[in-house]
Amino acid sequence: MRPFDASLPMALLQARESAMRLFRPLLAEHDLTEQQWRVLRALTATDMPVDAGELAARTFLLAPSLSRILANLEDRDLIVRAVDPDDQRRSLIALSAAGAAQVRAIAPESEQRYTAIETAFGADRLARLLDELHDLATLDLEATPQEASR
Amino acid sequence: MRPFDASLPMALLQARESAMRLFRPLLAEHDLTEQQWRVLRALTATDMPVDAGELAARTFLLAPSLSRILANLEDRDLIVRAVDPDDQRRSLIALSAAGAAQVRAIAPESEQRYTAIETAFGADRLARLLDELHDLATLDLEATPQEASR
């Protein structure tokens, strides 16, 4: 069988771990997990409140995970939630003032560490790598090839 | 701040998810998680029993996670464990006959699906991507740059 560390999923996992090792300590100082930070960043990027489904898509979190994360962030008053008046099934989510302050407190150091990776690996090289990763992610492969003929 | 989906960790996460979507259903048919499969594969690749620390390194699992996974696999008789006579702290782990059979049952289809990715993305292109990922993973970045001068 294919050698172990030559597999694509393992290589992607290792590379990601290597990068995250640089960010996790910073986030830990502010009592945020990687996923919680992802949610806060996604909310920072928008002016309009977004519903949970949209937020899940933007952060690449599954709905059940996001649901727990939002409950946590709401308890800590980093976000605010309100029922969508046009569709009571949805809840509209936005950053609170404290949440926005938290993001402002972390962002500069986060950017700085990202730049460190960019510098060490090469900015243009990193850009090409991101392009390749994007192509790979959007490859659409048949999930069940044996049923492709239906 | 940096746009959200342009970040390296997100790109790596998406790419990996895209690839794993192809494998998870296959593993689920055999009641194995991705990580359990990783352990079985790692054990297949060696003739000698390995201790848990070595196995953790090869599968890129943290020790506490591996500990739980091994307990699970041992309950299902897919692996066997024995105390290392030379160092009673270590336990030596090997594939059981049933575990080896399980791997043989899954491997062909797994390889086939991997080949599908290789074909769709381009074999040489994938090889170059793996090289880049390896370089990225082995970049050693200072975890805490501000203390680098000590």
Next chain:
DNA sequence: ACAATATGTTTAACATGTTCACCATTGTCA
């Protein structure tokens, strides 16, 4: 209007990720 269906979100259950603490066994060294 009403029943059937679809959709957005949450809960449940189990497995893993992550950090910290603990335990047993080894290794070190005064």
Next chain:
DNA sequence: TGACAATGGTGAACATGTTAAACATATTGT
């Protein structure tokens, strides 16, 4: 030899990944 630190493994606690089910609200078709 006998404290004492280092090492391998596990347990605990909390957060997330993952799938399936439950729930409430909307939508559809008749």
